[in-house]
């Protein structure tokens with residue numbers, strides 16, 4: 001235990017562990033060994049003392065009476081949530097004896113780890129767990145549920161997850177929030193934009209929903225879902241047509257600007273307006289605003305464009321815009337999709353894929369977006385599933401299929417969790433997890449440029465254990481003697497930070513972080529310099545895309561036909577939860593009130609639906625029941641929900657019962673926002 005845990009009272013530095021770009025520095029206040037208050041660290045340059053409502057109320061989650069304290073064994077049918085308390089020894093013995101038998105009879109590929117970033121600490125997500133399953137040579141998971149499609153698309157243009165330093169965006173004069181509900185999901189980008197606004201910046205919000213961010217911006221542009229690439233191409237058309245492009249920049253730093261100039265000739269404002277629903281004069285106005293700005297223009301690209309069938313290509317297309325007007329040379333100009341590349345850790349040292357037994361065949365990989373089908377349809381079945389840092393029964397597409405898979409009697413499921421989530425209810429064994437405040441870990445943001453350390457502030461709750469500690473125990477019981485499976489947390493942090501391929505992290509060590517709590521990586525601006533694209537330049541024309549069967553130039557590709565239902569259904573994140581995290585905590589659920597469906601008054605009128613009515617939402621995949629909010633916040637033909645609600649918080653509120661498990665055009669990404677539904681008053 002660290003010195004913090006031994007002190008009964010005091011204020012201790014910490015990090016927010018949630019899957020949120022802001023990755024705030026925190027101050028945790030303790031009285032009598034209990035956390036009594038959590039606030040933003042005023043000394044953290046990005047956090048500046050401000051944090052979101054969710055985490056200000058985090059103590060309600062840490063000490064929620066429903067938090068798991070002991071290992072449990074299932075006693076009732078799968079999904080019923082009936083369990084009995086067992087000891088850690090019994091739990092580890094049962095898990096490892098089942099696994100040893102499975103490995104002998106069906107091979108290690110019959111076991112699948114399923115995890116995501118319920119905790120962003122690198123040691124507890126990408127560290128010991130991945131080492132353990134690599135050593136086992138279990139089936140591998142493709143981590144595609146969040147940013148995959150857009151990351152691949154952005155990478156084709158820019159060579160990887162490299163964007164502008166968000167702290168520089170205070171200098172921008174035009175800020176476009178493109179398909180991101182930043183007021184709820186990236187609040188410090190809003191704080192930075194507010195500063196820019198005081199210096200005269202204008203904020204444009206392009207979204208399918210007049211949400212908190214749209215209401216906050218200066219100019220809200222509602223758009224038909226999945227058509228953003230057409231809008232970006234229409235802007236390019238105007239920029240070329242009205243000579244608002246930076247020819248010298250394009251010549252020096254891009255590939256394919258002449259081809260692009262030709263290509264966008266057909267994307268006239270009128271043509272684009274018919275696709276996007278954005279009036280032609282607004283397309284021209286937006287392009288002129290972007291092209292004539294006196295200073296930098298910055299685009300923050302969110303999940304909106306990306307969680308669609310065409311999400312890769314759309315993100316690729318938007319990310320071409322800054323190059324046309326030479327934004328990348330201006331302080332605060334350019335874009336951010338994700339900034340993970342700047343802070344890249346030594347992944348091979350962290351995950352140790354070389355722990356795989358030498359003569360063993362490379363295991364199969366399973367796309368997490370298809371977990372339902374994988375559990376139900378594989379010829380060589382998955383016979384055991386180990387879930388941590390994730391809640392697939394709620395967050396994965398086609399929830400009906402996922403749950404049918406989880407209900408399989410012949411599937412041995414272990415879930416390591418803080419709460420009895422919907423997924424945990426299907427487990428054979430449930431293990432209690434520590435909260436991040438009880439762990440040692442390393443944090444590197446995918447948005448800002450700071451690396452931070454977490455040292456335990458409180459002792460483990462009940463008998464709970466960190467992910468890394470559980471994997472160390474399991475490794476021992478499996479008889480895996482590798483040193484890498486015995487490494488301590490601080491040693492792993494040093495291994496991860498020591499990345500010869502990333503000079504930005506040079507000099508940052510666990511000891512330095514223990515002394516200073518956070519350190520800024522030495523990130524140089526993207527340009528001037530050589531990009532990690534094949535040409536070393538910004539690729540407006542991409543030969544590698546062409547080789548992979550995509551159009552080489554940015555292109556609008558319509559959404560896939562999802563069936564004969566009248567509405568496009570956009571189930572987004574909400575303000576008071578973090579994906580499904582907090583949905584199990586009464587205080588946060590109460591702040592969010594109830595799961596809603598925003599719809600246009602004209603649509604509601606024709607269906608006889610009144611504001612506040614319970615509505616049934618359905619398609620061929622499933623159904624759910626939400627409360628209608630009728631008004632002008634969405635365009636006709638579009639319905640929007642917010643939040644990934646737990647079962648029982650409301651009747652049938654699992655929106656992912658309706659979402660398709662089709663994969664996006666790139667990165668095998670998710671298509672949460674490309675499904676169609678019918679809506680009717682619930683009877």
Ligand SMILES: Nc1nc2c(c(=O)[nH]1)N[C@H]1C(S)=C(S)[C@@H](COP(=O)(O)OP(=O)(O)OC[C@H]3O[C@@H](n4cnc5c(=O)[nH]c(N)nc54)[C@H](O)[C@@H]3O)O[C@H]1N2
Pocket residue numbers: 019020021146178179180181182184185186206207208209211223224225226227228301302303304305308570571572573574575576577578579580640673
């Ligand atoms: N409070 C809170 N914060 C969070 C999260 C949370 O659940 N709650 N989740 C975290 C995680 S894991 C992530 S990845 C990020 C996600 O953060 P965001 O990128 O903000 O993701 P979403 O809210 O899912 O969707 C973004 C916006 O896209 C809009 N949209 C949908 N389809 C389209 C479209 O076709 N075009 C356009 N232009 N807009 C569209 C939606 O209306 C929504 O406003 O936030 C993180 N932060």
Ligand SMILES: Nc1nc2c(c(=O)[nH]1)N[C@H]1C(S)=C(S)[C@@H](COP(=O)(O)OP(=O)(O)OC[C@H]3O[C@@H](n4cnc5c(=O)[nH]c(N)nc54)[C@H](O)[C@@H]3O)O[C@H]1N2
Pocket residue numbers: 019116117118119124145146147303387388389390391392395396416417418419421433434435436467571572573578579580581644655656659672
């Ligand atoms: N319809 C729809 N679906 C979506 C999205 C959407 O916008 N719309 N967003 C998608 C996105 S962007 C993402 S990133 C995914 C997120 O999906 P998940 O990563 O599954 O996110 P959470 O629902 O937050 O679940 C994380 C779980 O991890 C647990 N946990 C937290 N810390 C620890 C720990 O240290 N150890 C262990 N063992 N467990 C821990 C939490 O209690 C929580 O139950 O959801 C996706 N699903």
Ligand code: SF4
Pocket residue numbers: 016017018020021022023024051052053054055187578
């Ligand atoms: S959820 Fe995001 S905004 Fe809230 S404290 Fe954590 S990092 Fe900061």
Ligand SMILES: [Mo]
Pocket residue numbers: 019145146147
């Ligand atoms: Mo995400």
